[in-house]
Amino acid sequence: MFYREAGEFKTSYRADQQTFPIRLDKIGFILSLFAAFVIIPITMSEYWAQAVFLPFLIFGIAAIGLNILTGYCGQVSLGSGGFMAVGAYSCYKLMTSFPDMNMLVCILLSGGVTAFVGLIFGLPSLRIKGFYLAVATLAAQFFLVWMFNKVGWFYNYSASGQITAPERTLFGYVITGAKAETVPVYFVCLGLLVFLALIARNLTRGAMGRKWMAIRDMDIAAEIIGVNPLRAKLTAFAISSFYVGVSGALLFALYLGAVEVGEAFSIQKSFIILFMIIIGGLGSIFGSLVGAAFMIGMPVILKNLLVSNLGWPGDIAAHLEFMIVGLMIIIFLILEPHGLAMLWSIIKEKLRIWPFAH
């Protein structure tokens, strides 16, 4: 009885198409934004910021990116880790080669470089489809990690092979390096996430989104009704890689500070991002964020519960985490391939008529 759209009639197509047609949803959205921009930055502890919020914002961007490619356009990619590395290393090279470059420009340009690389690795998608493409993206993953490890130019020939982010400021606040302040970093990440999520939402609800989904659902039919498959797929690769690259740049420069490519951008990361969109919901921007929240939040909650409260050793928590994630993936694929986002839609649908059964 609370949650309903009875009485809410749309009188124009414009109103029908908006992102939050139900008023209660819109209010919920505004409240979340308020919480994100005002309440959380004021009240968050350093631990929660570093353990939960910052990774959520950063991986949320990556999840949206992968969802565009895999969830909307149907091109499965297991190379997200490698592309995040491209973003991180581009950022590093830009920061060290152009010390006066504005940090935001750096990050966006890193995304651009990654988009270009994504375009190239997306070329095989014209001949290879579905599961075979997934395997081809593995080639990208392993090759990129090897390349950033071996080719000295990428890490400025440092002895350790690590890349470290020099200190940079934005609007007077230090956001990279050892003296970075958490709250400005939070706002940079949050701002980028909101902006990029908005753009993703716009792209996916318009003609481009329909082209991608047509390719995903039946690419031969899509071609026959006028979609240029080469263009559509490459666009998906490019845009998706842009997002993943931005995420990688943020992960390196604003969060980790120093990165070793084999650890930070391994295939495990590719899987984690994939899991985010499976659990959260393929083909849903909201789902990408829900999935990111789950994959970031669950280990933290588990660790706090088991280790801090029950005193169990840390590795048991890690093993249980693997089991839970694996189980969730299987359960979601069996019960609800469209993830938590679809479950949420179904709950809302039931709420619409609650407390009546039909």
Add this chain to the structure above:
Amino acid sequence: MPAEFYFGVEVFLNGLMAGVMYSLVALGFVLIFKASGIFNYAQGIMALFAALTLVGFQDGQIPFSHLINAIFGTEVHHFGWHLHTFFAILAALVVMIVFAWLVEKLILQYLVNQEPIILFMATIGLAYFMEGFGDLMWGSNVKKLDVGIPQGGNFWIEENTAFLGGEDFYGFYLDNLDIYATVIAAVLVIALVIFSQYTKTGRALRAVADDHQAALSVGISLRTIWVIVWAIAGFVALVAGIMWGAKSGVQFSLSLIALKALPVLMLGGFTSIPGAIIGGLIIGVGEKMFEFLIGAPLLGGATENWFAYMVALVFLVFRPQGLFGEKIIERV
């Protein structure tokens, strides 16, 4: 002939044997893919789990001891007995068969009509689950696997080939373990080929691989076949786990072998047993020769990490079905 040439030949032979090991893992994949259209990403973790279980039985480990100790504050680790290798292998095999049955009952039967990519992702989920489960059950420390296969270089071969190549060449260094692995793998492959071609169950397997509906209509139980296939794949995983585990210890990296099998399959075709073998050999030799000739001297080494994938990628673009796979035809 200069010593360099013989070093090259040695690299080639080692490559062949590495290739055999790859083929062994790839075989498990081909079996499951042929029968159910699923690419079982969990095959690698199955090998790890099988090896862990074997060692666990051999050493008389208590399953989940770590967890039990954490909950109850106890300090138990072993039962105190040791199981003879032969029985440990049998026990591990039984565990893998039970595993196959559970996988079919709890996962596969619910995903029957889904697209291949969904099934693939389900096996990734299974792999993650089994990794956590295996570690929880037997502990995540590295274990030594000893089933009585001799290790170390084979002296007989080394001594008897030293006459080639002059004084800088000391004879072909071929590891005993690798030689045993090659022989065992060859036997396994022949057995599998005979099984699939000449037995009733094997024929049923091939029928299912070809067309689920048609197989159902002649009375073949899909679910039984799947259990059988996964059990066989489990057996292959056990053998692979033993071989690899004996070589480098039973640890997590064993599961990454699954990833190595992928290029083998792309080269050989996902549905072909001879393809898995030849693909494995080509990748094994190719990797080692590339590293020897180009990778180490010119590219700074460690090219084995990605060489196989690049080869597979090239194949995928020009010949998507691999060398021996079935051609993929799309109809409107």
Add this chain to the structure above:
Amino acid sequence: MKKQQASGYTTADGRKIGGPVMEMENITLRFGGVTAIQDISFDILEGEIRAIIGPNGAGKSSMLNVINGFYHPQDGRILYKGVERKPLKPYEIAHQGIARTFQNIALFKGMSTLDNIMTGRLTHMKSSMVSQALWWGAAEKEEVENREKVEKIIDFLEIQTIRKTPVGRLPYGLQKRVELGRALAAEPSLLLLDEPMAGMNVEEKEDMSRFILDVNDEFATTIALIEHDMGVVMDIADRVVVMDYGKKIGDGTPNEVRNNQAVIDAYLGVTHE
């Protein structure tokens, strides 16, 4: 077979038929050792409803696939609106104004009815990606304009109640209607229908026939359709092409074709008292 007159005529019910939209000249199509289409020539005139009939395996679907560019014939010429057509990709041909439906429905199962039909408008939607990314302004305006056009088609096909339903959940007959809607949304010059009545009962066939006739009447769309139901063909087709084993064995009005001995032998048969 003598070639049909190259310019228009007037039908029995007074519709004016114009010049040729599609001319197939000596088309031969081979797949490996199999010749699917052998030296076939016929034309489709503007504004008419042209039926392609024949027994199964005659090569009808292949012919349709040649028309919309999915297959390229090894021999022969294709003239579209009087201009010889070079081998083009299917999506390029879609942009030229040819739309079609499929024998086994080729809808996008992950999308709703509305979205599916909106995909039919893709050849007319021109806003750039940047514009779409920023949404408010040009992209939104175009989206609303096209939505209006699609809603007209939804009204025409009487599928308002299912516009937000994912098409995978719709019954077969409705799916076929949505597919027709998607093809209509493209505002095609030539509409190809591959067995639009397949699997339908009598009522559904009547509905679909009415829609096809209305499309031809209201939007003046030229239609080529493959169909097995001879009653339907006799009722709605202006001219008929008959194929058998890849060859053309009849070409003319439904009455002419009905009385053609070769067609009777191969396909129609005779009624026995």
